[in-house]
Amino acid sequence: MINSSIYIKSQQEVFDVVIVGSGAGGGMAAHTLAKAGAKVCILEAGQPFDPADPKDMTQMKWPYESLRRGASSSLRNFGDFDAAYGGWDIEGEPYTRKEGTKFDWFRSRMVGGRTNHWGRISLRFGPDDFKRKSIDGLGDDWPIGYDDMKPYYDKVDQMIGVFGTNEGLRNDPDGYFLPPPKPRLHELMIKKANKALGIPTYPSRMSMLTKPINNERGSCFYCGQCNRGCSAYADFSSSSVLVKPAVQTGNTTLLPFAMAREVMTDPVTGLATGVSYVHTGTMMEYSVKGKIVVLAASAGETARLLLNSKSARFPNGIANSSGVVGKYINDSTGASRSAIIPSLFDRKRYNEDGVGGMHVYTPWWLDNKKLDFPRGYHIEYGGGMGMPNYGFGWGIEGLNGRENFNRDGIKKAAGGYGATLKEDYRRFYGAYVGFAGRGEPVPREDNYCEIDPNVVDKFGIPVLRFNYKWSDYEVKQAKHMQDTFEEIIHSMGGEALGKKPGAQDNYGLADPGRIIHEVGTARMGNDKNTSVLNSNCQAHDVKNLFVADAAPFVSQGDKNATWTILALSLRTSEYIIDQRKKGNL
Template identity: 65%
Template structure:
């Protein structure tokens, strides 16, 4: 196939427009760099009528909001994509249950997330020093704190100062008050000796600039906010970079195949397929920033083979794709009779939990390492397909027949809706060298690019952690005075532990370190093997922590971008 050369050479080509790519776009363009952003999906702006899902009624969807091939989380969810995308397969080794979620659109997966915006704490960067497992990061909290501070102030996050050692406080906007179901959780958790604090979500409870509105509590952040009150990379980073006069050119529907290099092994740009005309192009750039997500970046690097980089770009250590790990997850729910027959009123609040439980047992000796936080869900948001409860579960505890058609269905929905509450654990797994993704040379996607094969198994560390979750869930939910739904999962089901990938927090495929023999990037996200290529997604994470990774991706991308600017000024790149 003939490859069409771009006439222009950009200062930087950024592959991916999610958290890391969006932050790199803003910082580097404002520093004067001429930036190209390549995104594998279409342009997306929730203020435009053709992209808006916010405040639409369920009947405006032919599926009443149910999921479709384009949207795994429901027809109104903002994210285009899911765990299975037509024409873009991936494979798994026998015995692997890895599920890979991809979002093909401007802003990437920041269009679908809970906006849970937690800093990693001092312990999270040095867990090997605590439990002897895995590896410490080559940096510590003190290295990242200045950038966490900048991210808080730029993007906005609500919360409260709590002075919990491994849950660092930041610069917080006022948090919303707990909703009724959350008050039941607060009372039950504290009765069980488990702490509860206000959530920390990147949603504006008051305005911080003239480019974004504040939250009006429709509870539909997952649909993407037309007021730009919640964080996504497109609306909060890339659009401001364009408005601020930075040189930013977007290449949407651009499926990147590989990073190209010269005879000395230095990056010269990227090759991509334009999904609209199905032709292949070479975009020339002096520096390449990979921010396509941990697994997509690994795939592109492994497919970027040359005479200098025979095993893939940045892979002299053989570690590109290795140490892949995701958050653990498990859940349980409860029916609370006192919440039946509630008066219908607007308690939607933000599109996420107003309270949560941070990990509270760092000082206790347990039969598993690391820990987890607890998320809370429930309430009376806008009903959609499924109504928020399973009639079969409620029939077991009420002894009745719930559901049916017509008036009886409407009466049951009004009677029981809002009376189910649930909690979920999200925990830290221990990185394993033998959990990895690699190129499957026997399978290509519809663009002719070899796909990823996943090799992944949970260890006993994660299984025992899930058991602790279930024991905790049972204790707390019984303390609500409600009736637990479903059976408590046992050892035969790994205590309800989700499949790897299902929590969509995968990290670690291009881990950072000081020694190129056991890492892929240095502590500034720069490839050891190729000085003009940086990785600014979650790939460089050495470990995950029990926190959502987005805030750390943003902070590290800002830090790496500052370093890149300085290296260019010094003519080291």
């Protein structure tokens, strides 16, 4: 039975700050503000989660310890042991699409949000990423630049920890890095092949602690299972690294199972006064009052909250006098390819787990002025001797139907059952490599999310409706990715698996939303007629309303968004502290 007393009690208190969402942005805001002495309340739609708690811990378990042998389910889209409670399709929480639109929206339902299972690729945006319009004439510049963000990137590096190397790259800036892990065999082969092709390859920049940085967190012991959540807190998850310390200050009240419905406002002043929400277990509605409201529920959920927060003063949704809320949503481009490397067949067995993910990566290296598309992409590499799991990681299924020679020189198709399956797995184990491009789209006003006038979720809250299409820019970028992957595979002496994607399927370009990097639904800007927030992520229309997730992004960058969410949230939180001291909030 769910105890609602804490929810009832929360209605009686007026908090300094109410934060919606506990992921990267919400966690950083809570951590920063609570450490400064503010009384903070976090609303989280999902359940509590602590990767070191025995009831939550899945680290170091074998697939056979799962009833589904580790397979995925509707609320575990990446496998039964993955630290991702949520998914693209959640029962009772629909979203809709306009005709012809493809957009898949991943929602996380746990404390810490998506940071519990992400790839932890931790890249700063560079100087060019904030000023794309000035470079290629497309989209818009941010109202801030790299110099404005650098001090906060520096603080995030040192607070949370990220490994890598300083390479002096202009648009992939240096930072405060821990020692990177050494490349594994397949990564050494990739480096060699890339060198011959003129494709740069550097140590990855990822937020795992290769050595301790404080007494509260352990260091990585290289089990390669970061996606499951780390019981030693050696990787970055907002739940363990930000939210837990924020609660331990005694200044933070965490309310899980709290699905935010709308931002409440004072009818006279128009200021935000708190947030109403539905308890997902009891279906009872509550409210929590606050002097300041910070939305950090993800770009989509934040837009939904803003648009659903209607009143006489804000008929189109709070902070939406510009009509821009929900517009310019964009997700990273993504295309992938895999291959088998014959020279690695029957390779010697040894432990090469490393961190959970790549040890090397390729940042964007070309001049777009010489290409038929603007904006670039980086390359992520996979492979090696991971935990055995049928159909996952070695391309056995991709080899089915292709004649191979077994150890006795007899032609046979790969895979099968029983002894032949075991034989092929032993032969091909460790010979698989994978390539994934993650790139920058050009934000467009006609890519947007809005409130569906006819559909509500099980809590009675109107849902989002998406309208999104890739342009030729993104399709051409995906083609370049595929051509590059083929070059690398051939240079490695490998054989690509499956048919190379072509124009008929957009060269393998993932559907929007599938990369789970959506940004930009409440963009910042200097002109309140064309933006939702100012350069401090403060609503133009409501001075005590802030946004601290990826919604303020003006553009995506060819980097993963998390490190910039963290730095931007830290910057916004310090601005709130400063304005409170000055009596402006």
